[in-house]
Amino acid sequence: MKRTAAMKTDPTAEPIVRMEKLNKHFGQLHVLKDIDLTVAPGEVVVIIGASGSGKSTLIRCINGLEEFQQGHLDVDGKVLKPHGKASKTLQQIRTEVGMVFQQFNLFPHLSVLDNVTLAPRKVRHASRDEARQTAERLLERVGIADQAHKYPAQLSGGQQQRVALARALAMEPRLMLFDEPTSALDPEMIGEVLDAMRELARDGMTMVIVTHEMNFAREVADRVIYIHQGEIIEQGTPDEVFDNPQNERTQSFLSRVLTH
Amino acid sequence: MDITFQFDWQAAFASIPYLLKGIPYTLLISFGGLAIGFVIGIVFGLLRISPVFWLRWPAIAYIEIFRGTPVLVQVLFIFYGLPQLLGGPIDAVSAGIAAIAVNSGAYISEVVRGGVQSIERGQREAGLSLGLSQIKTFRYVIWPQAFRRMIPALGNQGIISIKDTSLFAVIGVGELVRQGQIYIATTFRALEVYLMVALLYLVITLTLSLALRMLERKGLVGQ
Numbered sequence: 242m243k244r245t246a247a248m249k250t251d252p253t254a255e256p257i258v259r260m261e262k263l264n265k266h267f268g269q270l271h272v273l274k275d276i277d278l279t280v281a282p283g284e285v286v287v288i289i290g291a292s293g294s295g296k297s298t299l300i301r302c303i304n305g306l307e308e309f310q311q312g313h314l315d316v317d318g319k320v321l322k323p324h325g326k327a328s329k330t331l332q333q334i335r336t337e338v339g340m341v342f343q344q345f346n347l348f349p350h351l352s353v354l355d356n357v358t359l360a361p362r363k364v365r366h367a368s369r370d371e372a373r374q375t376a377e378r379l380l381e382r383v384g385i386a387d388q389a390h391k392y393p394a395q396l397s398g399g400q401q402q403r404v405a406l407a408r409a410l411a412m413e414p415r416l417m418l419f420d421e422p423t424s425a426l427d428p429e430m431i432g433e434v435l436d437a438m439r440e441l442a443r444d445g446m447t448m449v450i451v452t453h454e455m456n457f458a459r460e461v462a463d464r465v466i467y468i469h470q471g472e473i474i475e476q477g478t479p480d481e482v483f484d485n486p487q488n489e490r491t492q493s494f495l496s497r498v499l500t501h
Numbered sequence: 502m503d504i505t506f507q508f509d510w511q512a513a514f515a516s517i518p519y520l521l522k523g524i525p526y527t528l529l530i531s532f533g534g535l536a537i538g539f540v541i542g543i544v545f546g547l548l549r550i551s552p553v554f555w556l557r558w559p560a561i562a563y564i565e566i567f568r569g570t571p572v573l574v575q576v577l578f579i580f581y582g583l584p585q586l587l588g589g590p591i592d593a594v595s596a597g598i599a600a601i602a603v604n605s606g607a608y609i610s611e612v613v614r615g616g617v618q619s620i621e622r623g624q625r626e627a628g629l630s631l632g633l634s635q636i637k638t639f640r641y642v643i644w645p646q647a648f649r650r651m652i653p654a655l656g657n658q659g660i661i662s663i664k665d666t667s668l669f670a671v672i673g674v675g676e677l678v679r680q681g682q683i684y685i686a687t688t689f690r691a692l693e694v695y696l697m698v699a700l701l702y703l704v705i706t707l708t709l710s711l712a713l714r715m716l717e718r719k720g721l722v723g724q
């Protein structure tokens with residue numbers, strides 16, 4: 242039941258992410274080259290590309306986990322400067338941008354409930370009760386309400402990743418970033434995480450997703466971006482990119498990943 | 502002669518009340534010094550991993566100096582040397598506490614550094630990406646995990662420092678060994694008294710070991 246970008250996104254609204262001619266180097270390595278990317282409210286953007294092409298680096302620039310050297314970047318109306326280190330602006334952006342990691346990165350010393358309530362309590366200064374109610378509602382929504390008092394190590398990978406999703410959603414973000422959220426999961430657990438993400442997309446969350454799950458990408462994406470050696474060399478609707486890729490590198494990449 | 506093989510249990514037990522007078526000093530110097538050493542260790546351990554060069558190098562210098570010199574020399578320096586600089590005497594107990602503090606502080610700095618650095622990078626990234634500040638990420642995410650991993654090494658340092666206080670008999674602190682020496686001077690029962698001294702150290706260090714093991718087991722919940 243995919244809605245088109247035109248239906249759920251308002252093209253006149255201010256974009257949540259605006260990247261212009263963004264360049265990023267790791268020492269000698271030029272990892273991101275003149276990236277132009279805007280993400281509109283409500284849009285679901287999926288980034289695909291080979292290993293080492295710069296997908297992770299790209300989405301980690303959006304919440305300042307990586308700094309960049311040249312170009313313009315604003316997120317939720319706040320400008321992130323090149324060479325930007327820790328700053329108040331960066332922290333404000335991070336409270337509005339949630340992230341789900343490949344390795345879950347749950348806090349192992351905290352219960353599931355405390356994982357989800359930590360940031361609302363310490364950043365948003367929510368009361369304990371308030372934060373707990375929100376957490377229970379979110380855990381319910383991702384289908385693990387009954388695990389609230391367990392510790393991360395007592396959960397399966399799929400459950401852990403759904404807790405990580407609830408933890409990010411507890412901050413009521415305007416934008417969610419996903420860096421290969423299912424790549425560390427056993428095959429039988431991938432579905433439950435994708436289901437939770439699907440529901441989030443249906444509810445209108447703005448999402449930028451790095452994934453190798455091409456069927457999922459085709460289903461939820463409003464726009465698919467193919468990145469090759471740090472450059473965006475193709476983008477369009479899933480139908481355009483998957484069924485009729487223009488660039489031969491995209492064609493060869495897709496022929497490799499879609500045959501499996 | 503059979504007299505050299507005679508172990509006098511009565512003399513051994515008789516020495517205990519006298520030796521026990523040394524225990525408060527042993528405990529005061531070791532735990533007082535370790536408490537200060539722990540604070541030093543947190544501060545210098547974190548400075549040691551600071552990305553800022555001029556914060557890092559004083560920490561490195563401190564650690565190398567106090568880890569690289571004997572605690573006996575440190576206490577002699579503090580007790581006999583520092584008064585020449587300060588212009589007034591330092592009492593022996595304070596000198597002992599100070600020596601344990603600076604010495605254990607150097608080792609604990611390295612324990613803190615190792616503990617903090619052992620936490621996966623993803624933990625910090627997860628904290629920051631939730632909007633927690635650097636300081637709150639450290640306080641609520643990194644430190645509780647690092648501290649748990651530090652417990653065995655901290656316990657080790659505690660035991661080493663408790664035993665180090667035995668050296669402070671040389672500056673006349675009335676701790677366990679010093680009490681033993683005084684008692685032997687009048688009774689000539691070195692074998693019995695030193696055995697009791699050794700046993701009393703064992704009681705202290707085993708108690709600490711046990712307490713730490715319980716703390717560790719508690720910490721294991723949820724790992």
Ligand SMILES: Nc1ncnc2c1ncn2[C@@H]1O[C@H](COP(=O)(O)OP(=O)(O)OP(=O)(O)O)[C@@H](O)[C@H]1O
Nearest residue numbers: 267268270272290291292293294295296297298299
């Ligand atoms: N911290 C770093 N220091 C130096 N080089 C790095 C660093 N992180 C990534 N790189 C390099 O930057 C390039 C892009 O890495 P990135 O992780 O963004 O790729 P990716 O597209 O996410 O790959 P994958 O699909 O394997 O996750 C790679 O060549 C990688 O080796």
Ligand SMILES: [Mg+2]
Nearest residue numbers: 296297298421
């Ligand atoms: Mg990656």
